[in-house]
Amino acid sequence: MSHEERLGEAVLRRHDYGPGSVERLWSAAEVWQLFPPDKTTDMDAHLRAWCDRMAKLAPPADSACMVNWPSHDAHAIRAFLDHGFVPISILATRTSPPGEVVTVDGVTIRRAREADFEAVLGMAISTFDYTGLVSSPKRPETEELLRPQLKRQFEGDQLVWIAERGGEVIAAAECGWVESEPDSWAAELLPHGRWGYVNNVVTAPGARGGGLGQALMSLVHNEFHHAGAVGTYLYYNPPNPLASVFWPRQGYRPLWTIWEVRPASAIR
Incomplete structure (x- = not known):
């Protein structure tokens, strides 16, 4: 309201x-x-x-x-x-063409399946433990709010990718499509066109620093590009010492603060 x-x-x-x-x-x-x-x-x-x-x-x-x-x-x-x-x-955007897909030895990156839901949900919830330190405090009802949203994502376009090693999910990217067209809410923030939205990306703490996030996003960027996206966009918190370094390295440039x-x- x-x-x-x-x-x-x-x-x-x-x-x-x-x-x-x-x-x-x-x-x-x-x-x-x-x-x-x-x-x-x-x-x-x-x-x-x-x-x-x-x-x-x-x-x-x-x-x-x-x-x-x-x-x-x-x-x-x-x-x-x-x-x-x-x-x-x-709010940062990336409109440059994607480079080659990056790989990490021993790691498989693929679209998530129904059997991956609980693992992806657990990783998504864990992001709020960390972002609660640098932005909005984590709410007690975080899982209650997040579960149905992620469930709809799995049942819809399934724009969720995971990275796994030895059968264990160690990174995930939850994404979606946003149409910026005249008189839409998106047109207030984005140039017109079909945009890929990068909603939540998380790497397990023990798997950070090995290029896993870059490999995951290189595949996501390629898939969005080949599906006709004019670019991708996301939100990150400037006080976050991980996100504020990682996303500019992936080609994202600030548009709105x-x-x-x-x-x-x-x-x-």
């Missing part, structure tokens, strides 16, 4: 993610998102007005103020920092 109001020349939209909403995996339960006018030159004024508005709303503890801003536009960054925002996530304050009452 969402609600919009005008805030001067900007638009302020409130999103409510109730119990059972998959968005709660990465989001606060109540999010106030600001949409500044294009090419704004006075972000500080918009944020001061926003701060005044939030002071009248008394938001709950499980809340956030959030704004998407072009990653390469530095003009607003000082204002974001001054008002308590941090760069919590980056998500600036956030939690709780929403902390905006200043």
Whole structure:
């Protein structure tokens, strides 16, 4: 559920993610998102007005103020920092042609099958143990929210790849298709076209550092390219010391930065 109001020349939209909403995996339960006018030159004024508005709303503890801003536009960054925002996530895209598929000795990379579901689910849940250290805290109901989403993925396009060694799943990539077309939500963030979305990629702790992630993604990039994708995109957390190094090495470039304050009452 969402609600919009005008805030001067900007638009302020409130999103409510109730119990059972998959968005709660990465989001606060109540999010106030600001949409500044294009090419704004006075972000500080918009944020001061926003701060005044939030002071009248008394938001709950499980809340956030959030704004998407072009990653390469530095003009607003000082204002974001001054008002308590941090760069919590980056939407990055990769549009370069894929290279050759990389292999790792003793490792098989393939599409996941039904029998792999529990192993992939366990690995997906484990990512929230780690990302909870660098972004949104892990929720107690993480498995409850994640299981049906992953189940639909297995029963649908099955865009889930795994890497296994000796019959053990040691890495997984859960992906999907997103159509960016006029008047769609995706068109607000991505150029028009059919995009491959890289949702969750995880390597078992004991298997990291051996090129496994690169090998897995080299196959994913090739399969998306040959299926007609204009490119692939994903979100990663800048404070994550693994993701912030790995994804740029795979050819991903920041497009949008998500600036956030939690709780929403902390905006200043």
